[in-house]
Amino acid sequence: MSVCTGVAVSHGIAVGAALVIGRFELEVPHYRVEEEELRAEWRRFHRARRQAREEIQALRDDTAGKLGKKYAAIFDAHRMILDDRKLSRETMEGIRDQRMNCEWALAKTVHRLLSVFEKVDDPYLRERGGDIADVHQRLQRILASQSNHQAKPLNLTEDTVVVAHALLPSDAIWLHQERIVGFVTEEGGKTSHTAILANALEIPAVLGVEGIADEVRHGEEVIVDGFHGKVAISPSIEMKQEFLGAREEFERIGRGLDDAHGPVETVDGVELTIAANIEFPEEMKTVKRVGGYGVGLYRSEFLFLATAPKLPSEDDHYQAYKRIAAAAEGRRVIIRTLDLGGEKYFHKVLAKGEANPVMGLRAVRFCLSRPDIFRAQLRGLLRVASEFGNVWILVPMISGVAEWRRVRAFCDEITSELAAEGVQLSAVPLGPMIEVPSAALCAGDLAKESDFLAIGTNDLLQYTLAVDRGNRAVAYLSNPWHPAMLRLLRETIVAGRRADIPVSLCGEMASDPLGALTLLGLGLLSFSCNPVMISEVRSVLREASEANAREVMLAAMDLDDGEQIRRFVEEAFSPLIRRVIGDELAGRTRSET
């Protein structure tokens, strides 16, 4: 029994059997092959073997030249392992009889072969399996680079905590399944991709736990405490009960804070909408349960990751958005067009080697430079939006009016294109994401030519203060109560009101009761939060007075020091927050802001 500590990035407490994954194993995709694909699968294996043979031959020649024939002989052994009939026969049987994809069938065969080495006590002899493992890795690497199948989930039969050195964005597709209840990784922090994913999936996660992948054995019981950043390995019964007690308490509060489905109104009668930020169509289940008022931000990036290395087709887009639009049952769904780039995601189609990718060719800039990609997405979106009538299109990282006009023109072009093809179209709301300071400063001009505005506080804060909050050395400067940030927020909200168009806001600020009250005081009426935080934020807003929040913020904005403003706002709002959600949760919320 031992307890390790890391960074809590996603709330909740999970108990499960450890699935310890090295980078390599994670890259072995598992999926079922259909009858008509069997031949192709077998050919794929042969192609990989051919390439591996060439590589090994080249290595052999190289080694013979540099170190002599005697050393090069090991590669003769590797070539023989590669060409061994046992290897190809058993792999083929796996493909043919059990319909395994060739990577999986190969891995199974190799694991069977290597299992005899695990039984040997002498560590020196155990190492003998190394040559087989080496050849296996070579084949898997080759297969991975030529595969265009997306990985399909493992067939897990018990609650599982994934323990890994690090998780890659492309792993999301694997990890997204019911039996995976928690993540623990050695790498990553609060703003890492894994953290975003864990939040999206409502899975407790603790990241940055040094040495955890070596510490935990496969199948060992692990508790992940995503409140306190603790990981318990093989916990005692008492310890387990303690963790589970804490979980029950959290769930009780999470469920019971307020009525999930009634209208949301402040005590002084101002009507608000609280929607959800999501990344997967599957999350609509959660959104419904917590009563989110539709979707305030659907991040379409995961759709791109799911089809990688291929790009999603128009139909891929159409199908995914259709699921969300249908599940929302008439409630508003704001879908953001591709926001690849920057720190969160990467993809092969992106330009490599940008010196400063956060300010480089990303989001709408990337889309305008690749009209083929943008067109497929917009066509899928416009079709779904016309069909369901509840979909709004949001375009990220707009920096000014000229760029916005290019987007609108492109969208009009595609609308005419679709109309010419005879597709029934209706007017679809199109709005810019306000997350670049220049856009916030020109929000009035943008508002005149937009159907709505959506503020993204995470990027707006980073660009306004020139602070990467993932960088520990400067993270202390990342303060949303900085007067510059508050002024930009207020100006944008006011600009929307003047143009009489809706202004929605997503980002962490809206997922925190104190941030949400601040925004209410700045005039915001439409909030979009992480699904797990909806209940807390909503219950606090229902007990708040809009007039009072406005007064607080009016006074706060007379101050010139961001730290001072934060303290002032905290003092003004914390009695309300404590009264509604209790001391423990209020304390937790505040300390994380």
Add this chain to the structure above:
Amino acid sequence: MQQEVAVVNELGLHARAAAVFVAEANRFRSRIEIVRGADRVDGKSILGILTLIAPKGTMLTLVTDGPDESAAIEALVALVADKFGEGR
């Protein structure tokens, strides 16, 4: 035909030695098997030989069956006794 032989080289049946054995075994048309206790593996498969995990001092029985079985057993027994040519 069958004949017993001891693994006498320092490293035992490691990958390079196994490769040499397999290369030699494949020169013959006969079926060739290596038996150690209850384990019986294909002498023309390096994976089979490697999974025997035979360190120095292991007693192996070579079994050959086919048109050139006697030539095969002679060559292979000599090869094992000669430490798979490692000394040269």
